[in-house]
Amino acid sequence: MTADVWLPIPPDEIEGLPEGPRYLFWDGGENGEQEYPADPAHCAFYAVPYLKPHAARVAPLKHLSGVRVVQTLTAGIDDVLSRLSDIRPGVQLCNARGVHEASTAELALTLTLASLRGIPDFVRAQDRGEWKSGFRPALADRNVLIVGYGSIGAAIEDRLVPFEVARVARVARSARTTERGPVHPLADLPALLPEADVVILATPLTDATRGLAGADFLARMKDGALLVNVARGPVVDTKALLTEVESGRLRAALDVTDPEPLPPGHPLWQAPGVLISPHVGGPTSAFLPRAKRLLADQLTRFVNQEPLRNVMLTTGVSGA
Structure with a gap:
């Protein structure tokens, strides 16, 4: 029987798909209630719908008894990891590395610059017809x-380089060396935080990073520092962040929040020094062309039985 491939983008809109599989369009509808395009048991490659509610994205997983690849179109795979027990053993779980880097990095710089230079205040003043000048922090020399x-x-x-920052320090799960300099382990954060004027969170959401930016983390940040979160909302302890921003000691620019979506009336909306964007790091004009190229490449590898890119784990393997 021909293997089915479920795609959240109409197959006839994706150039370069290899011959062989039967390509079916399924984007989940609003809550996963959209009728499946075929028997889920025949689906060998499931590309997870993008920008759909969690329930819609994970709804088919427990029915995909013959699936061999689950391909997300997000940089993070935490949504699928939360339902890992629904996926049969031996399935390769791949992320969308190469799709979101440019757009998310653009937004990280946008939020950083907008917050430092007081752009939200200028917009509000413009609405009132007020000319409000004065000195603002720069990114240069920070x-x-x-x-x-x-x-x-x-x-x-890459995008910080032209802004003439004084220093960039890098932290990841484990230490290593890059062309630009050392990457410190998470254990070095207590020593690095007091020196930073801007802290940008771009880490995956894992057990190790959930609540990472909690009370101790935030307390070690210097007075007046800016926290920028383009990672996942739960990486930051919202209650601890509110304490710091409401006191005026820290500022924050957040593309992601916990809870998310941020409900009306939540204190973060009105907290001083807080700039919020509604999780828009990925959905830009760059997304669709890059997502299509990724899917065509992965499916060509899949059909030709070549190693896939971006394999984060294989279900049923120790540590998965």
Whole structure:
């Protein structure tokens, strides 16, 4: 029987798909209630819908008894990891490395610059017809700490270079050396945080990073420092962050929050020194062309029985 491939983008809109599989369109609908395009047991390659509610993305997993690859279109795979027990053993779980780096790094710099230079205040003043000038912090000559130095963290540093920052420090799960300098382990954070004027979170959400930016982490940040989160909301302890920003000691620029979506009336909306964007690091004009190229490449490898890219884990293997 021909293997089915479920795609959240209409197959006729993706150039370069290899012959062989039967390509079926399924984007989950709003809550996963959209009728499946075929028997899920025949699906060998499941590309997870993008920008759909969690329930929609994971709904088919327990029914995909013959699946061999689950391909996300997100940089993080935490949504699928939360339902790992629904996936049969031996399935390769791949992320979308190469799709979101540029857009997410752009937003990290946008949030950093907008917050430092007071752009939200200028917009509010413009609405009132007020001319409000004065000195604002610059990114130039500042120390920046990037927490989470994978492909997105590296892309953020690429874009920091022209801004003449004084120093970039890098932190990841484990220490290593890059062309730009050392990457410190998470254990070095207590020593690095007090030196940073801007702390940018770009780390995956794992057991080790959930609540990483908690009360102790935030307390070690210097007075007036800026926390930028383009990772996942639960990497930051919201209650601890509110304590710091409401006191005026720290500022924050957040593309992700916990809870998310941030409900009306939540104190973060009105907290002083806080800039919020609604999780828009990935959905830009760059997404669709890059996602299509990734899917065509992965499926060509899949059909030709070549090693896939971006394999994060194989289910049923020790440690998965």
